[in-house]
Amino acid sequence: MAFTTMVGARIRRREDPRLITGRASYTDDFKTIGTLYASFVRSPYGHAKIRAIDTSGAKDHPGVIAVYVGTDLADAGVKGLPCAHKLPELNVPPHPALAIGEVRYVGEPVAVVIADDPYVARDAAELVEIAYDEQPVVVDPLQALEGKTLVHEAFGTNIAFRLPIAAGDTDAAFKSADVVIKQRFINQRLAPVPIETRAVLAQWNPGEEGLTITTSTQIPHLLRTQLAVALGMPENHIRVIAPEVGGGFGAKLNVYAEEIACGWIAMQLGRPVKFTETRSECFTAMIHGRDQVDDVEVAVKNDGTILGLRLRVVANLGAYFQLLTPVIPTLTLLMAPGCYAIKNISTECIGVFTNTMSTDAYRGAGRPEATYLIERTLDLIARKLNLDPVEVRRRNFIKADSFPHTTAMGLTYDSGNYEATMDQALKAADYPGLRKAQAEARKAGRLLGIGLSTYVEVCGMGPSAAMPAAGWDSATVRVEPTGAVTVLTGISPHGQGEETTFAQIVADELGVPIEQIIIVHGDTDRVQYGVGTFGSRGTAVGGAALKLALDVIREKAMKIAAHQWEASPDDVEYRDGKIMVKGDPSKAMTTAEAGFLAFMGDKLPPGLEPGLDATRRFEPPNFVYPFGTHICVVEIDPQTGSTKIVRYLATDDCGKVINPMIVAGQVHGGLAQGIAQALFEEVVYDEDGQLLTGTLLDYAVPRAEHLLNFELDHTVTPTDVNPLGVKGVGEAGTIGSTPAVVNAVIDALAPFGITHLDMPLKPEKVWTAIQQAGGL
Amino acid sequence: MQTKPSISSSTAPAQTAIEVEVNGEKHALTVEPRLLLAHMLRERLGLTGTHIGCDTSSCGACTVLLEGKSVKSCTVLAVQADGRAVTTIEGIGTSRSLHPMQEAFWAEHGLQCGYCTTGMIMASLDLIARNPDPSDEQIREGLGGNICRCTGYHNIVRAVKAAAKAVKK
Numbered sequence: 035m036a037f038t039t040m041v042g043a044r045i046r047r048r049e050d051p052r053l054i055t056g057r058a059s060y061t062d063d064f065k066t067i068g069t070l071y072a073s074f075v076r077s078p079y080g081h082a083k084i085r086a087i088d089t090s091g092a093k094d095h096p097g098v099i100a101v102y103v104g105t106d107l108a109d110a111g112v113k114g115l116p117c118a119h120k121l122p123e124l125n126v127p128p129h130p131a132l133a134i135g136e137v138r139y140v141g142e143p144v145a146v147v148i149a150d151d152p153y154v155a156r157d158a159a160e161l162v163e164i165a166y167d168e169q170p171v172v173v174d175p176l177q178a179l180e181g182k183t184l185v186h187e188a189f190g191t192n193i194a195f196r197l198p199i200a201a202g203d204t205d206a207a208f209k210s211a212d213v214v215i216k217q218r219f220i221n222q223r224l225a226p227v228p229i230e231t232r233a234v235l236a237q238w239n240p241g242e243e244g245l246t247i248t249t250s251t252q253i254p255h256l257l258r259t260q261l262a263v264a265l266g267m268p269e270n271h272i273r274v275i276a277p278e279v280g281g282g283f284g285a286k287l288n289v290y291a292e293e294i295a296c297g298w299i300a301m302q303l304g305r306p307v308k309f310t311e312t313r314s315e316c317f318t319a320m321i322h323g324r325d326q327v328d329d330v331e332v333a334v335k336n337d338g339t340i341l342g343l344r345l346r347v348v349a350n351l352g353a354y355f356q357l358l359t360p361v362i363p364t365l366t367l368l369m370a371p372g373c374y375a376i377k378n379i380s381t382e383c384i385g386v387f388t389n390t391m392s393t394d395a396y397r398g399a400g401r402p403e404a405t406y407l408i409e410r411t412l413d414l415i416a417r418k419l420n421l422d423p424v425e426v427r428r429r430n431f432i433k434a435d436s437f438p439h440t441t442a443m444g445l446t447y448d449s450g451n452y453e454a455t456m457d458q459a460l461k462a463a464d465y466p467g468l469r470k471a472q473a474e475a476r477k478a479g480r481l482l483g484i485g486l487s488t489y490v491e492v493c494g495m496g497p498s499a500a501m502p503a504a505g506w507d508s509a510t511v512r513v514e515p516t517g518a519v520t521v522l523t524g525i526s527p528h529g530q531g532e533e534t535t536f537a538q539i540v541a542d543e544l545g546v547p548i549e550q551i552i553i554v555h556g557d558t559d560r561v562q563y564g565v566g567t568f569g570s571r572g573t574a575v576g577g578a579a580l581k582l583a584l585d586v587i588r589e590k591a592m593k594i595a596a597h598q599w600e601a602s603p604d605d606v607e608y609r610d611g612k613i614m615v616k617g618d619p620s621k622a623m624t625t626a627e628a629g630f631l632a633f634m635g636d637k638l639p640p641g642l643e644p645g646l647d648a649t650r651r652f653e654p655p656n657f658v659y660p661f662g663t664h665i666c667v668v669e670i671d672p673q674t675g676s677t678k679i680v681r682y683l684a685t686d687d688c689g690k691v692i693n694p695m696i697v698a699g700q701v702h703g704g705l706a707q708g709i710a711q712a713l714f715e716e717v718v719y720d721e722d723g724q725l726l727t728g729t730l731l732d733y734a735v736p737r738a739e740h741l742l743n744f745e746l747d748h749t750v751t752p753t754d755v756n757p758l759g760v761k762g763v764g765e766a767g768t769i770g771s772t773p774a775v776v777n778a779v780i781d782a783l784a785p786f787g788i789t790h791l792d793m794p795l796k797p798e799k800v801w802t803a804i805q806q807a808g809g810l
Numbered sequence: 811m812q813t814k815p816s817i818s819s820s821t822a823p824a825q826t827a828i829e830v831e832v833n834g835e836k837h838a839l840t841v842e843p844r845l846l847l848a849h850m851l852r853e854r855l856g857l858t859g860t861h862i863g864c865d866t867s868s869c870g871a872c873t874v875l876l877e878g879k880s881v882k883s884c885t886v887l888a889v890q891a892d893g894r895a896v897t898t899i900e901g902i903g904t905s906r907s908l909h910p911m912q913e914a915f916w917a918e919h920g921l922q923c924g925y926c927t928t929g930m931i932m933a934s935l936d937l938i939a940r941n942p943d944p945s946d947e948q949i950r951e952g953l954g955g956n957i958c959r960c961t962g963y964h965n966i967v968r969a970v971k972a973a974a975k976a977v978k979k
Contacts, residue, residue, distance in 0.1 A: 046916055053924030054912040054931065056859015056899035063858035153823075153842070229863040229871055229959050230925040280861070280925025281959050313864035529923030529960050695919045699961060703922060706962030730868035730957070738950040738963040767962075 040538035040548060044695040048548070049533045058278045061233035061250050062310045069235070070099055072296055072309040073155035075145040075162045076318065077137035080173065080389040080723015081185070082166035084135055084144065091161035092147050097154035100303060101162065102295070103145045104132035112298050113264045116289055117355035118502035121197060121364070125189045127387070129354040131264075131291040131298075137166070138185055138353035139389050140725050141318025143291050148299060148307060171389045171723040175327055175350035178386040185353055185387035194351055194385040195360060199367050201442035202378030204333075207342025211333035215414050220792040221403045223325035223350065223717040225727070226396045227735050230280020231311035232320060234293050236300035247297055248275040252282040253566035254526050256503055258558045260289045260357075261297055272297075276556035279528030283707070284395030285320050286528070287568040288357045317728045322717050323396020325350035326363060328407045333378075334415050338426040342378035345370050345407070351385045352392035358399075359392050360385050361502050365400025365492070368443045372408040373452045373490045373661060374430040379442045389723040395568060397707050398765040401491045402772055409487040409773035410790070413780065417789055423486050423777070424460065428453060431488075447490060447659045448753045450687075455749045456488050459663035459685035462747050468667060476785060481670040482680075483782025486663065487774040493762035494574030494658035494755065496565075506653040507571065508564045509580035511540070511587050513646040515633040517626020518550040524564010525576030526556045530764065531696040532572050536580055538692055539758070543584040544591075544625040545611025562649060570660075570762025573692060578756035579652035586648035591628035594646075597639040598623070598631070658753050660761040662686035664770035666778040675801025677713055677779055683745040684770060689753045689761035697763050698746050704767020705744055710736040711768075712775035714794045734794075783807075828892035832857065833901030841888045848872040848883035850891075851898055859899035859928045863957070870956030873929035874898045880936035882955070899928040902935070910976040911935055911969075920969035922960030930956050930966060938974045946971070 052058040089101040108130060115129040133144045145162050149155035172183040178192040185192055208214060228250075235248040245267065251257050254274040262269035279286060292309045300307040311320070331344040349363030367381045412430070416423040432439050434451040441447065468484050475482040496505025510522040519540055525532055537551040554560055564576065588608055595613040596603040599621050607616050613628060615621035628646065631637050635644035667681040684701055691697050714734040718726040727733040752759045772793070779795050780788060786807035791799060823842045830837050832855060839854060851857045851874065860883055863871035867885040874883045875897040883896075903909035908916070911931050921927040930953065937944060937952040944952060949970045950963065958966060 047919065050916045050921065050924070051905035051908070053921055053927055054899075054908070054915050055903060055905050056857070056928045057905065058924060059858065060861070060925065062862070063852075065853075153844070227957075227959055228923070228925070229869055229957060230861070230923070231863070278925075279923065280863075281923040283959070310862075313866065313869070531922070699919045699922060699965060702962035702964040703960045704962075707959075729866045730864045731866050735957055735959065736962075737957060738953045738967065741950075741963050743946065743967065744962065744964050 040541040041692050043693065045534055045538055045693055047531050047534045048537060049531065060230055060278045060280055061235055061248050064235050064248055066237065066306050069306040069308050070148050070150060070303065071152040071155040072299065072307055073147045073159040074143040074292065075147065075159050077133065077140055077142040077144055079137060079166055079168055080140055080171035081169040082137050083169060084133065084137060085165040085167055087145060088163040089145060091163060092158040095154065095158040095161055097151055098147060098149045098158045100148045101145060102132065102299060104130050104134035107131055107295065107298060108134060110298065111266055112294065115291060116260045116263065116357060117359060118357055119360050120502055121195050121360055124195045124360055127186045127354055131294040139391050140723055141315065141391060143319065146295055148303065171721065173388050173390050173719040173721065173723050175348050175386045175388060178388045179348060179384065185389055192387045194387055197364055197367065197383040198381065199443060200380040204342045204344060204378040204380035207378035208333040211341050212336040213334045213418060214331060215334065215418055216331045217411065217414055217790055219328045219330065219407045219410055221324045221326040221328060221406060222793055223393065224323045224396055224711055224715050225317055225717050225733055226283040226285035226320065226323060228281030228283060228285060231313055231316040232290060232292065233310045234296045235306060235308045236296040237306045238300040238304055240304055244271050244273065245297055245301060246273045246275065247293060248277060249293055250279045250286055251276045252286045252526055252528060252568055254556055254558050255524065255563050256566060257289055257293065261294065264294045265297055273559045276526050282528045283397045284323065284399055284568060287395050287566065288321060313730060314728050317733065318391060318725055321356050321394035322391050323393060324403060325393050326366065326403050328403065330407050330411050332411050332415065336419060338415055338419055338421050338429050340374060340376050340430050343370065343376050345381040347383040349383060349385045350388050350390065350393060352390045353387060354392050356392040356394045358502055359394050362393065362395055362400045366403040368445055369401050369404035369492055370408055371441050371443060372405060373432060373488050375432045377442055390719055397704065398768045401765065402708065402769045405487065405489045405491065405769045406773045409489065410776060413777045414789060424465065427456065427488050445492065446656060448656055448755050449751050450490060450659060450661050451751050452488055452661055455661065455685055455687050456663040458747065458749055459665055459683060462685065463665045463683045481672055481782040483668045483670065483778040485666040485774045485776065485778025485781055487770050487777060488663045489770045490659050490661040491765060491769045492657045492659055493570035493765060494654060495569030495571040496575050496654035497656060498653060504565050506565065506651050507576040507579050508562050508649065508651045509576060509583045510562055510649040511580065511583040511647060513587060513625060513629035515630055517546065517624065517629050519544060519546050521551065521553045521580060522561040523553060523555050523576050523580065524561060525572045526566045527572060528567065530567065530572055530700065531693065535573055535692045535696060536577060539577060539580060540584060543588060546625055570764040573758065573760050574658055574756055574762050575652055575654055577758050577760065579650050581757045582650035582652055583648040586650065587646060590646060591625050593639055593642060594628045594631050595623040598637065652756065654755055656755045658689065658755050658761040660686065660688045660763065660766050662766060662770055664774040666774040668778040668782055670779065670782045670800060672804060675797035675804060677795060677800065679709065679742055681745065682742060683747065684767065685747040685749065686763065686766050687749045687751050688763040688766060690750060690759040692760065700763045701746055701767040702744055704765060705771045706736050706741055708768040708771030709741065709775050712772045712793055712795060714796055716794050826889050828889055830891045831895040833897060843887065843889050845888040846884055847886040847888050847891050850888035851883060857898050857900050861925055861928060863926065869926065870933055871926050871929040873932040873956065875932060875936065880933050899932060911973040914969040914973035914976060918965045918969035918972055920961060920965045926956060926958045930958060934970045934973065937970065938977060942974060942978055944970065944974060
């Protein structure tokens, strides 16, 4: 049989059979004898002092085993929730797992009831009586900035940090400008809404003094480290298992109060404790994303060339810090110049506390906000100067011959060719034809809009020096005596399909049938330390570590083969899936055969250690910077203000593609989330801090009927940041789509003189804007 | 200052005897009248392929067939299934013998994390039973009760279309 190359092929996902038959196990599917159920009692107020807690009613309820409050944990030495940050000056509020003395957002856990039945736990949670003294509430980040109402009195301010970054001479740039354009952009708060809510099963094994936490997490090892710190236990007494995880989108890149509390309670009671978040709890107590007020001022020449940019980002951090809360908005500053060669830039990020759930990493995390503000700004420039948005982009692009390119913000973009990718997208969409159709539609009174976004994003999260926690990842490859290959990866996929893409890489590199390859992940007792899956780092960092380990395996296998043939290792090569003597096809050995010899141990070259396995860690020398062009065509119904997307075309460049089917799937999903932000998703708190979007009845996630069939295309610009030449594609769709859709809607509204509306562009908002502009 | 009102709770919940046929197998159970069908399937029968994604019957992750029609099992009480037949994802195919709908979701990459998928497949079965030759638009409308957060629905629509064709053959 001829050796077929797997990398680059559309291979069906190996994880799917268990998922489509319902045989896969998510956290809530596990139950062991004696399992107890936790129900958390949460703050109904945005801000209040806790005067008294009476747990006696709950404790007396039949079936209740225990009730705990914040002081129970604190008195036992349990530490609060961690935040990984590298900002030099930061107000870090204490963040106990259960509130002590004061609550600062609706949904903050105050007490937890443990019962032998989940229904009983919820019944009894209703019986915990808490006396609150309501306090003034602030939810708007700009109001919070004024500091009249304080979230944390001890700081005397709601400002957690100020981070200024500047380069060049922005004042001079503005003085020499032909035109200055100012705009405030609101990047509304979003809820990640994985369809699997969070779930935790904590089991204490007294015999081993071992705690096993099965939980829906993206970062099993980081979580284990943080749980060890919080619980004051040796890290190797804790095992974290991330079984099947039902979506993360950044939200499960975290350490949550319920994980710490359930872990500690399981140890107290010596019984398994399970917590399964309700969807309402998921809205109040899982991190939110975005929530920035971005004030942009841009200095431009009459030909559309950008001379300078001023930016103030006010980021609503929420009441406390989760793992990466303060880090996320700083990424917005760093990526604010986008694809454009902007030399003079003056930026400031201000993180503020409000009485809301913490914001943290949500799909794209800081980069969608950056792309949105710069891509909307480019369109404002085009409108103001009566230029085509394409031309404005073309005039400001970082040129293809200037990579690697160090931006004014100090980042070095590895590789890119923004103009070529844009041209390919314009051609695929027939851009001139679209503009012609638009002109005709306008004559007929129809509101057709064409929106463009050209984006560059930062992913492949590493290197370590630039990360709040480490940025490397690991892989162990074990060729078993029969030739089967086991891979242990520090990456912890939750839908991204690495069980397939990694197996494709192994199959090619070792010539092993894909059926004989197993990819193990998500268990700290089985897999060596790794950082996890987020920020499109799975293949770019974890896959790169795998490639390094495979190189070691192959080299050793070739030494073993050469020894058999009494040939020099230099005369042996790996070709068509086999080890061969150069120029002599009769001498060929499979990796499996070499592996068998390695394990038998008696026919090895002198000094060569038996066995055929390798562990390697990959520390990326830089981030990777995927890019692309998205084109969106919309039509607005002037009678209702509702927007219909007529066409959506995405041309993305994520470097080398391992599995085109999986890459396309990642883009599709990203587009859905980005389009939804543009058109309808938003988390809304009222002025008292009550969450008005606390269920899927109030919070508008896209359904099938809201979307359309996407048109995808791609270019391939290699990167040398990692040995696979891959970038990443998990966030690209989200990042590119939001500004493309908003630009299209504003373009459709151009006949009314409308130049900007803030997201989400719900029908009511668009209809009102049309009416205020004179209507139809 | 406000105090949360205390709600009195009955100490010993009433129990009701029911008989349910699940995936062709008869089960006699004693359940609390408030027990949800989704919880009965998962907790009592160990059929964990039915997932729970929300508490407002909005997401469809818990979709099963009740007497052949798709229902959201988090909005059906176990007692309502008394004397009736339920089909769950475990009842339509195994990884060695996939149902054409499962096969199509696999071939078309109609899933990522897989959490919504079992409900999506059950809803799609009902959809093509009612409309054996659905258009893209009809599929999108027909799956309006099921949320997927990973795929953007693009490949789900293709999967349902492919499955409809395969089933007709």
